[in-house]
Amino acid sequence: MSPDRRTAVAAGSLFLLTEASAIAGAVLYRPLLGAADGRLAQGADTRALLGVLCEVVLVAAVAGTGAALFPVLRRHGEGLALGYAFGRLLEAAVIALGMTAVLALVTLRRDTGTGADADTAGAAGADVALEALHEWTFLLGPNIALGLNTVLLAYVAYRARLVPRFIAVLGLIGGPLICASAVAVMFGAYAQLSVAGSLAALPVFAWELGLAGWLIVKGFGPGSPTRPDPQATV
Secondary structure: OOHHHHHHHHHHHHHHHHHHHHHHHHHHHHHHHOOHHHOOOOOHHHHHHHHHHHHHHHHHHHHHHHHHHHHHHHOOOHHHHHHHHHHHHHHHHHHHHHHHHHHHHHHHHHHHHOOOOOOHHHHHHHHHHHHHHHHHHHHHHHHHHHHHHHHHHHHHHHHHOOOOHHHHHHHHHHHHHHHHHHHHHHOOOOOOOOHHHHHHHHHHHHHHHHHHHHHHHOOOOOOOOOOOOHHHHO
16 A cells, blocks of 8 residues: 555544544534533533544544545645644644533533532522533634635645545535534524534535545545656656
């Protein structure tokens, strides 16, 4: 297997891992974030901690895609390659901040649920603040930062024909769409977890699945040579 083929398989596998870990984390968080009156349902804290572990995997996979694709993207512009790598690091950092908010929320609700000596109004305010922090990081990381990173990678993939054009077009459409949806949520047009928000995220979801599948099965297109062409050099 050539170095580029290994890179393609690694990057495709990481993209699949980001999708699986992000969905698992969101599902596991729901009982905690949706708890009524700040009270933990049975097992909600354990599920939330499992969700945090899923997002630890997500953070590593998000950062890993930027690192894995850097050698290939650098052939088509070092600035674009650095921009994508640092953009994915920023996205991973925002997700990690949201994880910290969830861990703090678990601690707060455990203390509240066991009758710890604390001011009830202050605990309720901290509860709301931590949940809001997680929601904002979810909006800024896996929505706005993801959208910008998607546009950047899809642009290079389209221009250099690293993948078929229809896959790259999905990214070029989905990236701006999920950013616009995040801005709409920010200004209260609709809820983050809603039909409109889910529909806006579908093209990016299809882009990442299509990109991952193609890289694993076929690898990079002809726009990514493994070594310089001697005739072109002459």
